[in-house]
Amino acid sequence: MNRSVGRRRTPAGIRPESRLGAVVGAALSLPGVYAGPVLAAGAPEKGVIAFKYLHYQDSQPGLKRIKVDSPSLYLLAPVGPDWSIEGSAVVDTLSGATPRWQSTVSTASTMNENRRAADVKVTRYFERAAYAIGASHSSEHDYVSNAASLEGSWSSDDNNTTLNLGVGGSSDRINPVNGGQQNISNETRKTVELIVGLTQAISASDLAQVNLTYTHGDGYFSDPYKTLDFRPRQRTQGALLARWNHHFDDDRSTVRLSYRFFRDSYRINAHTVQAEWVKPVTSNFVLTPLVRFYSQSAAYFYVDSLTDAAGFPIFPDVAPGQLNSGDPRLSAFGAITLGLKAEYRITPLWTVDGKFEGYEQRSSWRVGGQGSTGLDPFRATFVQFGASRRF
Amino acid sequence: MKRLALVACAVVLALLAGCSLFKPPQPWEKGQLARPEMTMSADPLDERFGQHIYSSKESASGGYGVGGGGCGCN
Numbered sequence: 153m154n155r156s157v158g159r160r161r162t163p164a165g166i167r168p169e170s171r172l173g174a175v176v177g178a179a180l181s182l183p184g185v186y187a188g189p190v191l192a193a194g195a196p197e198k199g200v201i202a203f204k205y206l207h208y209q210d211s212q213p214g215l216k217r218i219k220v221d222s223p224s225l226y227l228l229a230p231v232g233p234d235w236s237i238e239g240s241a242v243v244d245t246l247s248g249a250t251p252r253w254q255s256t257v258s259t260a261s262t263m264n265e266n267r268r269a270a271d272v273k274v275t276r277y278f279e280r281a282a283y284a285i286g287a288s289h290s291s292e293h294d295y296v297s298n299a300a301s302l303e304g305s306w307s308s309d310d311n312n313t314t315l316n317l318g319v320g321g322s323s324d325r326i327n328p329v330n331g332g333q334q335n336i337s338n339e340t341r342k343t344v345e346l347i348v349g350l351t352q353a354i355s356a357s358d359l360a361q362v363n364l365t366y367t368h369g370d371g372y373f374s375d376p377y378k379t380l381d382f383r384p385r386q387r388t389q390g391a392l393l394a395r396w397n398h399h400f401d402d403d404r405s406t407v408r409l410s411y412r413f414f415r416d417s418y419r420i421n422a423h424t425v426q427a428e429w430v431k432p433v434t435s436n437f438v439l440t441p442l443v444r445f446y447s448q449s450a451a452y453f454y455v456d457s458l459t460d461a462a463g464f465p466i467f468p469d470v471a472p473g474q475l476n477s478g479d480p481r482l483s484a485f486g487a488i489t490l491g492l493k494a495e496y497r498i499t500p501l502w503t504v505d506g507k508f509e510g511y512e513q514r515s516s517w518r519v520g521g522q523g524s525t526g527l528d529p530f531r532a533t534f535v536q537f538g539a540s541r542r543f
Numbered sequence: 544m545k546r547l548a549l550v551a552c553a554v555v556l557a558l559l560a561g562c563s564l565f566k567p568p569q570p571w572e573k574g575q576l577a578r579p580e581m582t583m584s585a586d587p588l589d590e591r592f593g594q595h596i597y598s599s600k601e602s603a604s605g606g607y608g609v610g611g612g613g614c615g616c617n
Contacts, residue, residue, distance in 0.1 A: 204588040208596065226588045240588065267614065288612045301610025312567040320609030345609040351583070354564055356572040361583055365605040393606030395583055399575045406580045414603035422603035430580040438580075448602050481602055481617075493589075507589065513600070534596060538588065 195277040196236050199229040202540035210532035218248040218263075226540075239272040267292045273301075281306045286320075294376075297324040303347075316349035316363075324371070332376030341371030357401065363393045374477070380467060381477045383453065389416040406430040414448075418482065422448035423519070436497040442509075444489035447519045451482040457526030483524035486517025491534075501543070507536040 208220040224242035231237055244267040271288035286301040299322035307314045324341040331337055349363035367389040375381040395410040407429055414422040428442040453475035458466040470476045491509035498504060513530040515523025568576065579585045590607070598604035599616035 202588055204592070206592050210600075222592070224588055224591075228587075238587075240591065242591075267616075269612075269614075271610075271612075286610045288610060290612050290614055292615045295613070295615030297613040299610050299612030301608075303609065310567065310570070318609040320611070322610075322612045324613040326615070341613060343613065345605075347609045353568055353573070353576055355566045356568040357575050358564060359576055359581055359583075363606050365607075365609070367605055389605055391603070391605035397581050397583070399578065399581055401575070406578070408580070412603070412606045414605065416602070418602070420602045422601070424603060446597075446601060446603070451602070481600060487601065505586075511600075530600075532596075532600070534592070536589065536592065 194282075195234055195275075196228060196230050199543045200226070200540055201228075201543065202226040202538060204536055204538035207535045208532065210530065212528045212530055216248065218246060221245045234277050236275045236277070237272065238275070239270065241268075241270040243268050265293060280309070280311075294328050295324065295326055297322055299323075299343075301345075312353040314351040316347065316351065318345075318347040320345040320347075326372055326376065328376035333379045334374065334376050334381075336372070336376055339372035339376075341369055341373065343367060343369040357399045359397045361393075361395045363391075365389075365391045365393075367391075375479060378477075378479070380455075380470065381479065382470075382473070382475055383477055384417070384475060387417055389414065404432050418451035418453070420448055420451050420482070422446065438495045440493040440495070442489070442491040442493070444491075445486070446488075447486040447517065448484065449518070449521060450484040450524055451477065453477060454479075454482040454484075454524065456483075456524055459526065480513075480524075480527050480530070483515065483527060484518045484521060485513050485515045485523050485527070486519060487511060487513040488517065501541050503540050505536070505538045505540075507534070509534040 202225070204224050204226070206220070206222040206224070208218075208222070210217050222242055222244045224240060226238075226240040228236065228238045245264075246267070247264045249263070267290060269288065269290035271286060273284050273286035275282055275284040282305045284301075284303045286303070288297075288299045290297040299320060301318060301320035303316065303318035305314050305316045322341075322343045322345075324343070326339040326341065327337055328334075344367070346366045347363060349361060351359070351361040354360050367387075369387045369389075371385060373383040373385065373387055391412055391414045393410065393412045395408070397406060397408050399406045407427065410424075410426045412422075412424040414420070414424070424444070424446045426442065426444040428440055430438060430440045432438050455468045455470075455476050455478050457478060458468070460466055468476060468478070489509050489511045491507060493505060493507040495503060495505040511532040511534065515525065515527050517523070575581060584590055594604070594607060594611075595614070595616075599614065604617075
């Protein structure tokens with residue numbers, strides 16, 4: 153991007169690359185720096201290596217459930233003037249009790265498992281375009297996924313508009329321990345994803361993006377560890393994501409807004425709204441409060457939680473082969489996240505950050521309809537610590 | 544998918560309604576847009592954590608990219 157901008161001259165006859173270079177340089181020295189270009193075209197000028205540690209804990213009233221610890225590593229490195237390589241690796245360690253099928257009676261069992269995942273992406277940059285090829289792998293003892301992607305982006309002559317197209321595919325293999333509750337082995341799931349996106353510089357202080365994604369999956373979607381969970385063997389999903397970033401010149405803060413509409417072949421409609429305010433407190437210290445709201449309708453085959461007079465779950469009377477699931481993630485509910493991120497620049501090259509988020513799901517928080525019945529509130533906290541270094 | 548198309552149209556209309564804001568910057572006016580917090584992916588690991596957690600606890604996913612692959616968590 154910078155190279156192409158540099159070919160133009162300002163009315164004052166000043167070569168803009170020198171101005172922009174200085175501004176970009178200043179921006180890159182701020183906390184939380186990642187040397188991403190404004191738009192898709194343009195190789196990164198600096199590399200970044202970053203480490204983050206995530207601690208996740210969820211709970212329902214009276215019961216702490218799953219705990220996840222995830223150290224992860226990220227690398228972005230320019231390779232010559234026209235290439236970059238980007239990759240990350242993460243190890244998730246899960247422990248605790250599996251979710252209760254119903255609110256009132258614990259069918260939880262303890263679990264300990266690891267997931268290892270890594271991805272890599274190589275990008276080739278041209279004057280007004282960039283092409284990327286990526287691959288990822290995720291492995292658990294009972295679930296292995298391999299995915300690949302191809303993406304292209306093309307920018308307008310003034311570099312204010314970028315079109316992004318991408319296609320991805322994944323092949324997953326599911327092998328539950330001892331066949332799970334459904335006595336299956338070597339089940340598969342194959343997925344194709346498409347994305348079309350448009351990023352537009354609206355003004356000198358506004359950047360907007362609209363992405364449409366389409367995902368079609370074929371294969372096994374049920375939960376093998378539940379006796380009663382029989383889902384369609386195909387799932388089609390569509391998502392529209394709109395994002396808008398605005399920078400305030402007076403206090404140098406930035407508001408980041410996003411809205412996503414989601415619909416799938418389970419007939420789930422979901423809305424997600426998020427707002428972040430990136431507020432520099434000092435030249436080296438930035439605070440970012442955030443709020444996120446989410447709401448979804450239930451899948452058409454979701455079975456509401458019912459209990460008898462003694463509080464024990466009543467299992468639904470379903471015929472063999474009849475679609476059904478009591479998975480609360482397919483129920484109708486709303487969710488709210490409140491968070492705060494702090495970033496501190498230790499030196500011009502080193503930055504550390506920490507983030508805390510509190511998350512809660514409640515049936516009664518669904519908007520545009522009734523929430524599902526019989527489900528307890530679900531809470532989770534996400535805590536992150538990280539460090540990054542430019543090179 | 545008809546509903547998705549309607550929402551897409553609504554977003555486009557909203558963007559058109561904001562035409563008074565539409566003053567694409569000249570090359571020498573892009574300093575603010577180059578700030579890392581103005582990019583769409585300012586902190587990739589943070590973004591990946593978030594998407595992974597939410598896609599394992601909620602039904603909705605997508606919109607951000609392709610090629611992420613699957614997970615036993617969902």
